[in-house]
Amino acid sequence: MTNGRPAAVALDGIAKRFGAVVALERVTLEVGDGEFVCFLGPSGCGKTTLLRIVAGLERQNLGTVRMGGRDVSTLPPRERNYGIVFQSYALFPNLTVSRNVAYGLETRGMPRERIAARVDELLALIGLARHRDRYPAQLSGGEQQRVALARALAPSPALLLLDEPLSALDARVRVALRAEIKALQRRLGITTIMVTHDQEEALTMADRIVVMNHGVVEQIGTPFQTYTEPASLFVARFVGRMNVLAAVASERPGWARVGRLELRHRAGAARQAGTRLALAIRPEEIRAGAAAREPGDNRVAARVVAVQFLGAFARLSLALPGDGAPELECDLAGDALAEAGAKEGAELALVLTPEALRVFPEPAG
Amino acid sequence: MARDVARAIPERLVPRRLDGEHVVRWVLVALFAAFLWLFVLSPMLHVLWRSLLDNDGRFVGLANYVRYVRTPAIAASITNSLIVSAAAMVLTVVLAFVYAYALTRVRLPGRGVFRVIAMLPLFAPSLVHGFALVYLFGNNGIVTRQTGVNVGIYGVKGIVLAEVLYCFPHAVLILTAALAAADARLYDAAAALGARRIRTFLTVTLPGVKYGVMSACFVVFTTVITDFGAPKVLGGKTSVMATEIYNQVIGQQNFTMGATVSVVLLIPALLAVVVDRLVQRRQYALISSSARPLAPGGGPLARAGLFLYCSLAAAAIISVYAVVLATSLVSRWPYDLTLTLKHYRFDTAALTALIGTVIAFAGAYLVEKGRTSASGPLYMVSLLPVSIPGMVLGLAYIFVFNAPGSVLNALYGTLAILVISNLVHYFTVPFLTATASLKQMDAEFEHVGASMGVPFYRTFWRVTVPIALPSIVGISMYFFLNAMVTLSAAVFLVAPGTELAAVAVLLMDDAGDTAQAAGMSVLIVAIGLAVRLVYWGLLRGVTRRTQAWRQPTG
Numbered sequence: 001m002t003n004g005r006p007a008a009v010a011l012d013g014i015a016k017r018f019g020a021v022v023a024l025e026r027v028t029l030e031v032g033d034g035e036f037v038c039f040l041g042p043s044g045c046g047k048t049t050l051l052r053i054v055a056g057l058e059r060q061n062l063g064t065v066r067m068g069g070r071d072v073s074t075l076p077p078r079e080r081n082y083g084i085v086f087q088s089y090a091l092f093p094n095l096t097v098s099r100n101v102a103y104g105l106e107t108r109g110m111p112r113e114r115i116a117a118r119v120d121e122l123l124a125l126i127g128l129a130r131h132r133d134r135y136p137a138q139l140s141g142g143e144q145q146r147v148a149l150a151r152a153l154a155p156s157p158a159l160l161l162l163d164e165p166l167s168a169l170d171a172r173v174r175v176a177l178r179a180e181i182k183a184l185q186r187r188l189g190i191t192t193i194m195v196t197h198d199q200e201e202a203l204t205m206a207d208r209i210v211v212m213n214h215g216v217v218e219q220i221g222t223p224f225q226t227y228t229e230p231a232s233l234f235v236a237r238f239v240g241r242m243n244v245l246a247a248v249a250s251e252r253p254g255w256a257r258v259g260r261l262e263l264r265h266r267a268g269a270a271r272q273a274g275t276r277l278a279l280a281i282r283p284e285e286i287r288a289g290a291a292a293r294e295p296g297d298n299r300v301a302a303r304v305v306a307v308q309f310l311g312a313f314a315r316l317s318l319a320l321p322g323d324g325a326p327e328l329e330c331d332l333a334g335d336a337l338a339e340a341g342a343k344e345g346a347e348l349a350l351v352l353t354p355e356a357l358r359v360f361p362e363p364a365g
Numbered sequence: 366m367a368r369d370v371a372r373a374i375p376e377r378l379v380p381r382r383l384d385g386e387h388v389v390r391w392v393l394v395a396l397f398a399a400f401l402w403l404f405v406l407s408p409m410l411h412v413l414w415r416s417l418l419d420n421d422g423r424f425v426g427l428a429n430y431v432r433y434v435r436t437p438a439i440a441a442s443i444t445n446s447l448i449v450s451a452a453a454m455v456l457t458v459v460l461a462f463v464y465a466y467a468l469t470r471v472r473l474p475g476r477g478v479f480r481v482i483a484m485l486p487l488f489a490p491s492l493v494h495g496f497a498l499v500y501l502f503g504n505n506g507i508v509t510r511q512t513g514v515n516v517g518i519y520g521v522k523g524i525v526l527a528e529v530l531y532c533f534p535h536a537v538l539i540l541t542a543a544l545a546a547a548d549a550r551l552y553d554a555a556a557a558l559g560a561r562r563i564r565t566f567l568t569v570t571l572p573g574v575k576y577g578v579m580s581a582c583f584v585v586f587t588t589v590i591t592d593f594g595a596p597k598v599l600g601g602k603t604s605v606m607a608t609e610i611y612n613q614v615i616g617q618q619n620f621t622m623g624a625t626v627s628v629v630l631l632i633p634a635l636l637a638v639v640v641d642r643l644v645q646r647r648q649y650a651l652i653s654s655s656a657r658p659l660a661p662g663g664g665p666l667a668r669a670g671l672f673l674y675c676s677l678a679a680a681a682i683i684s685v686y687a688v689v690l691a692t693s694l695v696s697r698w699p700y701d702l703t704l705t706l707k708h709y710r711f712d713t714a715a716l717t718a719l720i721g722t723v724i725a726f727a728g729a730y731l732v733e734k735g736r737t738s739a740s741g742p743l744y745m746v747s748l749l750p751v752s753i754p755g756m757v758l759g760l761a762y763i764f765v766f767n768a769p770g771s772v773l774n775a776l777y778g779t780l781a782i783l784v785i786s787n788l789v790h791y792f793t794v795p796f797l798t799a800t801a802s803l804k805q806m807d808a809e810f811e812h813v814g815a816s817m818g819v820p821f822y823r824t825f826w827r828v829t830v831p832i833a834l835p836s837i838v839g840i841s842m843y844f845f846l847n848a849m850v851t852l853s854a855a856v857f858l859v860a861p862g863t864e865l866a867a868v869a870v871l872l873m874d875d876a877g878d879t880a881q882a883a884g885m886s887v888l889i890v891a892i893g894l895a896v897r898l899v900y901w902g903l904l905r906g907v908t909r910r911t912q913a914w915r916q917p918t919g
Contacts, residue, residue, distance in 0.1 A: 015374045022374060057812050059378040074382040077815040084816045090809035094831045103827075104817025155817055 006069030008033045008159060008191035009054060014063035016049055016215075023049045024215045026063065034189045036182070038202040041212035042238065047195045048163060050212070054193065055161055056080050067159065082159040083152030087167055089144050091136040097147050098123065098132040104155040122150040125184070142173040149181065153188070160185070162194040166201060178204055199239045203227065211235045233360040236280045243283065243328045246363065249275040256359065259322050264297045264354040276363040283315065283331040285356035289340035292349035298357070300350045302328065304342050316342055318350070386820045390731075394739050397728045401746045403773075404789045408761030409631075409753065415624035415764055429625040439622065442609040443629065449521055449605055450590040450633075453528040457585045458578060460529065461536035464678055467671035468537075469544040470570075471663035474672065482679040483537045485686065486530055488893035490850040490867045493886040494527040495598030496874065497685040500692045500883070507688070519601030527595035530685060532588050533678075536581040543577020544570075547659040576644050583641035587634050591754030594852050597871065606630040610756045614857065620763075627757040638752035686890060693883035713783050718845035721788040721795065725844075726837055729799035730825060734811060744800075751793035758790055759857035782858050787848040795840040802836040803829070834907055842900040846893055 007030040016024040024046045031037045039047035052058035054065055056077035064073045072080050083104075091100055098119050105115045123129040126146040128139075136144050145165060152160060165181070166174045182205045185192050196202055202209045203223040211218045211226060211234075219231035230236035237244060247256040247263070249271040255264050256277055265279055292299060302318040305327065314337050318328045330350065332340065342348050381387070419425045434440050467473050468480055486494065501508050502518035509515050518526075551573070555565045571578075593607040600608050606626050614623040663671070728747060732740045750758075762785075766777040776782045806829065814824035830837070852867035859868050867889065873882040 017374045017376075025374075055812075055816065057815070059381060061374045061376070061378055063379070073379055076381060076384050076386065077812070078386075078818040078820075079384070080816075082816060084813065086807075086809045086813070088807050088809060090807045090813045092810065092813075092828045094828060103814070104819060107817075107819045107823065151813070152816070157816075161816075 005033060006066070007031060008035065008068060009193065010066040010069075011050070011054070012064045012066070014050065014053055014060050014065070016046070016053065016058070016060050022215050024053075024060070027212075027215075027217055028063075029210055029217060029220060031191060031193060034191055036185055036192045036194070036205060036207045038206035038209045039193065039195045039212060040199060040202040040206075040209050040239070041197065041218075043197055045212040046215040047197075047210075047212050051161055051163055051193060051195045054159075055082060055084055080159075081157050082161055083155065083157040084161040085145070085148045085152050085163065085165045087164040089136070089148040089168075091144055091148055091151070093136050096133050096135055097128065097139070100136070100147055101150045101154050103151060108155065118154060122154055125153075126150045140173075141169050142177055145169065145177060146180075149184070153190070158191065160190050160192040162192065164195055164197070167196070167198065174201075181205065203239070209239075211238065213238070230280075230358070233278050233280065233362050236358065236360065241283050241329065242280050243286075243326075245279040245281075245326050245328075247277045247279045247359075249273050249277055259320065259325050261300060261320070263352055263357060265357040265359045266355060268359045271361070275361075278360040278362060280358045280360065281352055281356050283329040284313075285353055286328065286330040287351040287353060288316075288330060288332060288342065288348055289336055292340075292351045296351070298352040298354055300352060302348050302350055304344055304346050304348055307342065307344055313337075314342075316348070318348065386822075389820075389822065390735055390737070393727070394731050394735060394737055394743070397724070397731055398739060398743060400724060400728075401743065404785055405746055405749055405753075405792075408758065408765045409749075411764040412624045412627050412757060412761045415621060416628045418621060420619065420621050429621055430629070433622065433625050433629065439604075439609055439613075439626070442604045442606045442626065445521065445603055446590055446605040446607075446630070447633075449524050449528065449596070450586050452521075452525045453532065453589045454582050454586045456525065457529045457532045457536050458540075458581050460678065461533055461581065462540055462578065463671070464533075464675060465537050465540035465544050467675050469541050470547075470659070470661050471668055471671050472661045473663075473668060473675065479675045479679055480541075482682055484534045485682055486532075487534045488846075488850070488897070489531075489686075489886065489890045490594050490852050490870075491527060491531040491592050492594030492598050492852060492867065492871060492874075493689060493889065494530045494685055495523075495595040496692075496870075496883060496886060497530075497688045498523055498527055498599060500688045500879075501684075519599055520603045523599035523601075524596045524603070524605070527599055528585075528589045528592065530682065531592070531595060532585045533682070535584050535588065539581040539584060540574065540577055543574040543580075547573060549659040552659060579644045580641055583637045583644070587637045587641075587752065590630070590637075591634055591756075593754075593756050593856070594867070594871075598874065607754060607756045610760060611856065614760060614763075620760075623760050624764075627754075627760055630754050631752070631757060634754055635752045638748070642748065686887075689883050689886050689890075693880055693887050713780060713787065714845045714848040716780070716784045717787040717791075717848035718841040720784060721792070721844040722837060722841040724788065725792060725795035725840055726799045726830075726833070729796050729803055730829065733800050733803045734808075734821075734829075747796045748793055750789050750791075753790070755790055755851070756856070758786055759855065762786055763857055778858075783855055784848075786855065786858055787851055788844070790851065791844055791847045795843055798836055798840055798843075799833070802833045806832060835904060838900065838904050838907055842897070842904075845900075846896060849893060849896070850889055 009031040011030070012028050014024055014027045015022075027046075027050060039050060041047045049058055053060045056065075056072070056075060060073075064071055066072065067080060067082075092103065095103065101119045101122055102115050105118060110118075119132075120129065123132055126149060128143060128146060128150075131139060131143065136147065139147065145168075149165075162181075166177055169177065178201060194202075194205065203226075206223055208220060208222055209226045210220050211231075213234050219226060219235045221229070221231070226235060226239050230239060230242075233244065236242045245258045247258045249255075250257050250262055251273045252262075254267060255262055256279060257263075258279065263279065271277065300320060302320050304316055305319050306317040308315040308317070313331050313333045316330045316332060318330055320326055320328065328350075332342065340348060416429055417424060417426060419428070434443075464479075464483060468476055468483075473479070498518050500506055502516050502523070503509065504515060506518070516522075547570075551569050552565065555569050560568065590605075591607060593611065596603075596605045596608045597611065604612060606629065610623045610626050610630070613619045613626060728743070731737075732743050732747070753761075762782060763777075765771070766773045766782055768774065776785070810828055811821050811824055814821060814828075850867055852871065856868055856871070870882050870885045870889070873885060
């Protein structure tokens with residue numbers, strides 16, 4: 001990213017408010033050349049507002065937007081050189097597929113043959129050449145989506161903006177298009193920012209994920225970092241599945257108390273005994289069966305409340321001992337399931353692997 | 366804490382560099398604002414101001430209003446107006462409700478024919494309905510002469526009757542729409558719970574059309590209280606506010622009292638429109654997308670009864686046209702058609718349709734899609750014309766365009782002022798139609814264009830206008846038809862050489878030339894119907910050629 005050249009997109013201290021509501025609180029981040037970045041967060045976190053500020057469709061109250069080192073903060077949308085795909089596609093219903101794709105080329109004074117050639121090239125790229133004379137209403141949702149992508153790419157913009165491009169599609173098409181868009185982006189090497197609320201989409205497509213909440217960036221990192229090293233309890237909960245246990249720091253450094261249990265967690269800053277904390281562990285990081293019967297730290301006996309069969313693995317709902325004790329989710333692959341002898345009502349020995357047990361300073365509410 | 370953060374962020378937005386497109390947008394917004402100011406707001410303020418002056422131009426405060434309510438002869442116009450409007454409203458809505466119910470909820474033979482007949486009164490100005498009643502029940506009317514019974518059609522009775530005929534289609538349109546939007550599941554539920562027919566009607570049908578009925582009431586009330594034609598013809602010694610303005614201005618040259626009555630007349634009209642807008646906003650949520658349409662039913666007795674009822678109503682409507690046609694034929698037909706055709710200002714109607722459609726659609730676009738800070742106020746002012754009675758608008762234009770020393774004076778007595786007054790008088794409905802069709806379009810069309818360097822006016826022309834073409838054609842038809850039959854605003858503004866058809870009819874009747882007036886009325890209706898047919902054909906053509914994309918498979 002820092003190869004001496006200016007970042008493709010650099011946001012510095014972007015703040016936005018709508019009346020008394022703060023949508024963005026001084027957001028600063030950079031997107032490298034050719035990088036695929038996802039703005040991920042729940043609805044209302046400000047991710048779409050941030051994208052629209054990059055696009056110039058919304059004006060920020062504070063901060064600057066730079067593209068390739070050029071300050072575009074005060075420029076209207078059409079001088080910013082990007083292509084955009086909206087959630088609704090916004091295809092022009094009265095124009096055919098090829099006219100839609102040609103739309104951005106026609107005002108540039110390009111000769112007609114070159115426009116036609118460019119349209120052909122893009123339709124081939126998205127595999128819809130045979131539908132060139134159809135109207136948008138005659139295409140499936142996935143096809144419309146690809147036309148919208150081709151239309152955005154036609155004028156060869158420096159930047160591609162995708163505003164929840166897949167959320168209007170049904171699940172199967174969505175998964176197929178994820179891979180297709182990602183492959184296209186790699187092939188063209190175009191810097192891309194995508195807004196999504198679907199963490200799976202972000203994990204599979206992005207080079208880096210910007211996790212946002214309440215107008216604040218919670219974490220910026222690769223999908224792997226975001227998943228394994230969540231920077232905050234919010235990220236831990238929002239990306240992937242996570243068991244969160246309310247805990248209190250114990251006298252022994254590196255240990256915390258959850259109800260009657262005392263658990264060792266990942267190394268972290270020393271905390272005063274009695275401080276309220278949150279411990280977090282992913283369902284697939286909880287071990288059950290033979291390993292759990294050997295002596296060691298964090299051995300826990302739990303009762304199986306429910307077994308949910310999900311194909312490749314089963315998700316167990318487990319109750320820790322004691323009244324009002326928290327429930328845990330644990331994912332076990334088929335063979336581990338049989339080996340551990342987990343069925344509803346059975347007692348199960350678990351290990352909450354200390355290296356996987358993350359600790360967050362905020363109380364688990 | 367959140368509040369501290371908000372305070373740390375300035376209210377001001379990062380400035381945007383001025384570019385050509387922005388300038389174009391603001392210039393257009395400014396033009397639209399200037400249009401509304403010049404032809405809607407400023408004339409109304411002139412009327413208001415004039416009502417506070419005496420005839421010599423001295424400020425007298427509310428003295429004119431005091432004189433208005435204290436002079437029994439003119440004060441009576443207020444009570445007359447209210448009585449006529451309330452009576453016509455109740456009668457029309459009740460009659461139209463039964464008719465609409467028969468059309469939508471009962472398997473009635475000849476429903477299509479009844480539907481068309483109910484719309485016929487739309488093609489004639491209200492004074493034609495007034496004439497018909499005079500030709501039938503007047504002192505010299507057909508019925509009066511045949512039976513020797515004079516029902517005394519002049520006065521409140523006659524005006525109410527004419528207004529009921531005139532407003533019937535408006536109420537039927539609103540009520541059929543409300544009654545057609547029924548959810549069969551509610552009726553199934555009522556039946557499953559053992560509700561009797563009366564109970565179902567009271568607990569399901571009526572609550573479902575509550576807002577439709579209210580809307581019909583407001584529309585009829587506003588139409589009647591602002592109407593000039595029928596009370597002019599049938600009023601006799603009874604004056605309502607709209608005719609009182611005419612009497613004061615034309616009869617007594619008392620512009621001050623004309624302005625005073627105008628302001629008073631504006632109040633109920635304005636009120637009705639505001640309440641109607643509030644009611645309509647609540648209607649949307651009533652029908653869910655999963656609703657199942659209700660199949661018309663009804664027992665044999667109900668069907669027979671309602672068929673009889675609809676036949677009588679249809680006969681009454683047709684008899685109006687029959688009588689006018691017969692009267693026009695009794696003497697020297699064909700009379701000098703060139704004389705009548707001379708009054709037929711196709712150019713006024715055509716210009717109104719053309720310019721009105723451009724301004725209404727472009728105005729709605731600037732308000733709806735422009736999203737400038739001016740959108741809110743411009744929208745509000747655009748709603749205003751529907752509540753301005755034609756007489757008031759006409760009088761206001763005299764104040765503005767016949768003021769000595771004013772640049773706008775040049776417009777007075779020209780075709781232009783007639784076009785403008787028509788356009789403003791009928792502006793709100795087209796504006797709202799355009800707004801509705803623009804609201805259905807994806808909000809991001811302009812943004813897609815902007816991201817690719819395409820200016821908004823190009824996207825407007827290439828995408829917005831083609832998609833909205835059917836509603837644009839509808840808007841121009843509305844302007845054209847109304848401009849052809851308009852009377853009230855125009856009656857003050859015509860000058861020799863720019864007479865309009867409806868005004869001509871009025872003058873002919875005033876001059877005692879009944880047959881000529883009747884003939885002219887027939888012509889107005891016939892041309893209205895013909896225009897409607899031509900437009901209908903045009904619309905089908907337009908739809909076929911430009912809306913191919915609406916077909917799901919090609």
